[in-house]
Amino acid sequence: MTDARRLTRRDWLRLGIAAGPISLATACGWDGGPGLAPKLKAFSRLNDWVGEKIFFSSSRLARQYPVSARTPDQRFPAYSITFNETGAYPAVPDLRSWTLNVGGLVRKTVQLSRADLEALPRLTYTVKHHCVEGWTAIGTWTGVPLSAIAAMADPTADARYLRLDSSDSGYYNGWDLASAMHPQTILAYAYNDRPLGMNHGAPVRLYSPIKLGYKLTKYVTKVTFTRERPGGYWEDRGYPWFGGV
């Protein structure tokens, strides 16, 4: 009897030791601290690899929806870093002088005005937007497939990634080549049949239904083909890099 009781007490102690770290971890919304948080972020590269190499298919298309399924314009969330910092969207650029620059590991650097982009073969689809926060919204986007622009610039065999820069307070993104060349990845200049507004990233934003919203750079100014993996505004702050859905 005493034996059993002593064991039980020791057992409770063991349980307590096991419960300790858990309650500590959950207390105060702990992020892992300066020791663990970077390790967790490093671990997420494994999930990036799984997302890119196992789940992703360059030919699988995201479902399209009827126009009637659209989320009302005013309910489709929009934000920008500039808006978060100043309460106003980035200034409207002068479309007469605005250009999109495509360069990096390419055989031919390309400069396109918004009129040039609108003259290229366009793609329009109504798709579901998945935000990392957990909400979804449906919208219609019109633009030029990024693969068509890549064909004009003719990237070299070294090019494995794309870096997209914007005019939005240092916002930028890195994409893997396969996702960027997906048939539904476009440089969009219209939302719900109207020219893109400043809230959605005018004059041109990246759009694709195969990535989370934070990968879809707004206010794009520059597309650079790179050998090294670029970071990203949110990715550098801890968000998963691949962000494919």
Added chain:
Amino acid sequence: MAEPLARPLVRRYSAVVRLTHWLNAVFLVGMIASGLQIYDAYVHFGPRGTPLPLPNPLDGTPAPHWARLGGWLAGGLNWHFFLAWPFVITGLVYVSFLVLSGEWRSLVFRPRDLRPAVSMQLYYLRLRKEHPEQGKHNALQKAAYTFIVALGVISVLSGFAIYKPVQLGWLTTLFGGYELARYWHFVAVWLFAGFTLLHVLLVLLVDPASLRGMITGWYRGRFPSHD
């Protein structure tokens, strides 16, 4: 009632079951806590503009701060997608062990357990005096342990459905689309929490000896038979 000391001391839980049981407890807490942190980023269900009319005790409210793991959305995501690995691996080891060892027979609820489950329920409701005969686990326990494994499977599958709603579109459709899959993933949390509460309560009230059994493997309690 037999004198406690007269009860035989028996080996009850194998090392694999004990290890996976306690690891699962740790990982489950971490999965739920980091999941609640992720939920904090959008505290509703359904698409923007047309919320789903589904019961949600946490609609418009984040989970309490102490219950969250990760500090902010990215921290929650990184914890969740890290812990998901050991959580799933532990579950696979546990289920594989049950299948390979034949232990599943004393745990899986089958149609023939239906009648014993009714008598067990009558006993608990005090409509029946005698404790029904049972093996390692009674029929209601089998129902509960089968349910919780099924819930684990559903929580993992619904997790994948909201992780890759385009690449795994068929799975997402199976759960009724992204918004509903996210909801079922969330409902699983409440069911896990309810199960755990009841599980701990019943262990302490009905068969406290099984707690020692789940830790050391040795059991000296009311239900020594091993079927």
